[in-house]
Amino acid sequence: MSSLPICAIALFALLFITLTFLKDNWNLHVHGRDLANEIPHLNSVSYNNSLDKELQERRKELLIYYAVSGNKSGALSKKNVLSSRNEWVAQIKESIMYVATITDEIGCDQLRYIKIVDFLGAGYTKAVVKGVLPKGFPVALKSVNEKGTDIRRCLEDFKDLEGCRELVSYKLIKEIVLLQRLRHPNLIKLQGHCLWSLRAGAVTAAFEQGSPLQMIELLQSPWEERFRVCLGLVRLLHYLSQSPLGSVALLDFQPRQFVLVAGELKLTDLDDASIEEPMCQTRADCLLHFPIRNFSIPCSPEGVCQGLNEKRNLYNAYRYFFMYLLPHQAPPTLRPLIDQIMNLTGELKNNVSKTRKAFEEILHLYKSGLYLQNLPPSSVEDYTALRGVRASGGGVYRCWPSYSQKACVLSVFSVREAAFICTSHPHCSSFTLGAQVTWTGRRLVYFRTGFSDLVPDVDSIVYIKKAQSLRTEAD
Template sequence: MPAAAVGKSLRAAAVLSVAVLSVLVCLLLGSVQQLGGGRQDLLDEELASLRAALSDQLAQRRREILPLLSPGRVEEPFSTWDSNLWGELTGGGAPLGCGALRDMRPLEVLGSGYTKLVVKVTLAGGEPAALKVVNEHGIDMAKCVEGFKDPLGCRQLVSSKLSKEVVLLHRLRHPNVIELRGHCAGDSEGRVTAILEQGNPLQMLQLLQSPWEDRFRVCLDLVRLLHFLSRSPLGSVALLDFQPRQFVMVSGELKLTDLDDASTAATPCRRDADCSLQFPHRNFTLACSPRGLCEGLNEKMNIYNAYRYFFTYLLPHQAPPGLTHLVEHIMNATGELKADINQTLDAFEHILRLYQSGLHLDKLPTSVLRDYNVMRGMTTSGDAEYRCWPSYSQQGCVLSVHGAKEAAHICNSHSQCTSFTLTGQKTWTGRPLATFRSNFSLLVPDETSEVYVKKSTAVLLR
């Protein structure tokens, strides 16, 4: 094996070994790594002060989680907090627990951050999953130990952020939120593992090169998610760390995977100036309600972040001509915060209905098909393909169409196109895929396909 390949394999193995150790400690198979030092050098008064400060932070974290666990409950003895928390989470069903991790097989590290490590694993029986654990070597852990000189207390403090995320994932169940499949928690050292469905990191560069229909789906999924978050069981939820890296793709669907920075807090105000939203290039001021709250602030924050991180890049480019005016309306309304989430969702659903029904193509003449001979129940062989962009195939020109009329219109706009085939394959909207070609040699039976050939090139069939 080449030296470069060996080095790459060793580096991958080293990273994976860190992930494996972080996961296995949840099962008490690891040993506690004592971080920091010099505790004996501290004066008793200094040590007591640090422990008190760390205890205060732990209490504050728990006070943040309790209202999420049971809205309306604000006080509870901290000595029973852990048992009640995990007991309520598992009371509604039988999710995966610590036992599911005993025979798991780690595959690769999917990501790491200040607080958490995400590991792709295969559970017992070959079931795929993603595990979130505390990053024992992350910045949050290192800073805490440096400041408080208490590795065990710091592990509990850092784990509380993952505990909050587990609670939020349990409470905010939605098709566009990653599925919480279980958790492992409750040992004396406060370790927590979240067991999630497995997704793939969102690749914006890849999305930018994908067909408009797929980019529209991502934006539609996001708007449906934000509509749910605006009226969730916990109230209006703001995503404070709104970035594409907080999302993954699962079977073509966009899903939110990081919720530890989600907030359900309402912003109090005395005047409108207290209800300001500040972004790098725009500022907005909302109204202060008679109740003394900036109502709608969380919702508006989410909408504008969706506009600047997703809509701007994914929505307008190569939108179907019959829909461009509706896309422009969405861009203007969200970019200026003139629409609430209900209006935004209605606008997206309207575009979807038009696109699926083909009503946006009403100006295409029916006569466009007169120039084609059709062979039903057939497909082609010995094809001479050409490439177009964006295509569902990198080797040819495969596009989503409403039907034969739209496909014929596209073929007529491509100088090299002499025929197209409507296949039995369909996109997520139910629209068939059409393959466009410059030539072919044979026709072969295929009950799910139809071949359309320009009459001017019908001699190719002889």
């Protein structure tokens, strides 16, 4: 017998076992025991004093987010948080579910029958899988990572599996609470969640799907796409500096905390966010420490390091994103403005509001074509236009950075800019202007060394260098 069928069967069995494990781990196939039915049994669980103290700290942290958002569902108070665990579990469920009725689109009923189709990744706290709802709607699902570092360390310290599951689950619950209250185009959208059992740490959150941010790929992309990422980031940081919860600091600021959704940058991990700015007595208490330099923030008369959260976020944006993505291959006439952003941000001499304003100015100049005022006016006159056709093959050459790895495809504001680019490329003798546009509304243009294989296309125009056109006619 051939070994191929045996390998196929083994591979299928391995896939089945893996998906079954993921389903069990995510509690998505259970028949949904209601949390309220489990509450009478919670007092029977014995927690050591140290773990109970850790749990109370997590509850108090969540209390802050309910308090500042004007929660109306149960009026959480310190008395509620520090009272019996039964009362707290009921209270947190009531509070989360109150907001869920307003914000969430997906609940336990839908998540119970979701189909797991792929494993996306796992970290210290959470695991992420791709799921498809019964009607075919895809989502990214987060739950507590049973094999993660947080669970393992907790078990080493407290030897209490149920208590550790609950303790670790508070990070995911915090993320749910934050995303129920913070809404911005550059924040991942919370589609819904289910609190299967807080005692067992069985919490599932459903998010819109995104692609992990690959910095190496992004570095090779056109400047327009890299600028889009930086613009989205600074818009998000501006929102977080004055959010409904106050100034939000991203304490674990890393590119891996972000994803791309249809080309738009979105923050997907909020469990290490903080809405409290440090208290202080003197300026020495308000130091921002980074690997290569430190900054000192003034201590306000109220004894708060005012603006420290905002400046922490902004400098992290500079050192992780702006430094690598913004200056390289930028249009020459925009570089002075970009250099100014880099200098002021790198020294933290501008706040996030002024930085956002500078980005918006660059966007306006880029979209309006005002940055092209110094282009030679005669460049278009050097080309002959063939309307209603496009080049379908041959004459391809590569340029960088291009929207295609196999051809030279760039975005332009106008035909004049396309003609200027073609003239500046030694290999270019023609270009095709089609109907495709980028996120800024600019047209995508294919640059070629020739113009053979022309085919009808009502939305396209082929521009050919006149000297090249005359040579072809003579031949």
